[in-house]
Amino acid sequence: MTKQYLNKHLATAKPSATYKVMDRVAALRAAGINIISLCAGEPDFDTPEHIRTAAIAAINGGHTRYTQVAGTRALREAVASKFRRENGLDVQWQDTIVCSGGKQVIFNALAATLNEGDEVIVPAPYWVSYPEIVQLCGARPVVVPCGEDSGLKLTAEKLAAAITPQTRWLILNSPSNPTGAVYSRAELQALAQVLLANPHVLVLSDDIYEHLLFDDQTFFTLAQVEPQLQARTLTMNGVSKAYAMTGWRIGYATGPHWLLEAMEKLQGQQTSGASAISQQAALAALTGPQDFISRSREVFETRRDRMVRQLNEMPGLSCAQPGGAFYVFVCCEELLGKTSPAGKLLASDEDVALALLNEAGVAVVQGSAFGLAPYIRIAYALDDASLLQACAAIREFCTAVMHGS
């Protein structure tokens, strides 16, 4: 099979950078090499017991057949109730859809709406898959660089400057993967003013890290801050990060009917309804005890404090304090132009990530994959002992690079 047979959009899209590093880690581990992985964005906790029990009961209780494409009525009721309770959105079960992971929500929404020539505004740093999904749908990602001067966040001025008559969507993600940056109510209000003046722009609000929010901050989502935007906002979330359920693959969303219907139509010709067993598990997650959320948030906040302190003490690295998620986006500019302990020139953040993997046994993802260089993304979703070990290895690597070993 040669490349000429490939779909033209797929041929030019990049593979998922996060999965690429995860695959590299798996290959090294299979070869017997010890790697501490700070590359995968998933909680290290087990799925809570009551959720696992619900899934086993689902299997034994016969929930093993197709469900409706948009999800079971019970789960959609629970999703609607979550949006009402936690986000103040006026949502009924008919205003929801359940998909096989957050990624499918995004894919469905973009594939259902984009045509050649359409533009999608993607503030950078962005999650690796946003621009690639846009590209796979035949449209053009318009990447808006958002540096440290704006807290790695999109501002109203930058948004206004990026909008053209071809703009179809804006993708917002707070707390952010890969930076952990959180949009305040005032910041969302400022963006909302620009969006109100541009009624042709839809908004995808990716709230998957909603519950991983530190320093007693309150979470806000765009459609809540500006209800006039609810009619053209797809507010998406999922159980992966909140309930440590990444492998169960359940994402969900609420948005305008016309869009949900289009997404359902697409999904009905593709994967159909999400796994019936996972839907029962997600139902238990959304309707059962919620104490897991605050416990995991506390653990992540303690880890964040430790990681940020330690990283800022390392020669050649610096990072801002993220307000949420479980990522630190670390500037590695001072390491560039120098050589690794094994003598490799560190010309880019990708070189830094590769040298950290091969020489220090620590896997991270290069910032350039998220649209901003030179940085590395560190996911601190790992137990304390492993994080301590990783920090020691990174410190040793950086010291050798900066001062020679």
Ligand code: GLU
């Ligand atoms: N969202 C996670 C990450 O950024 C999982 C991997 C992926 O889908 O990219 O690491």
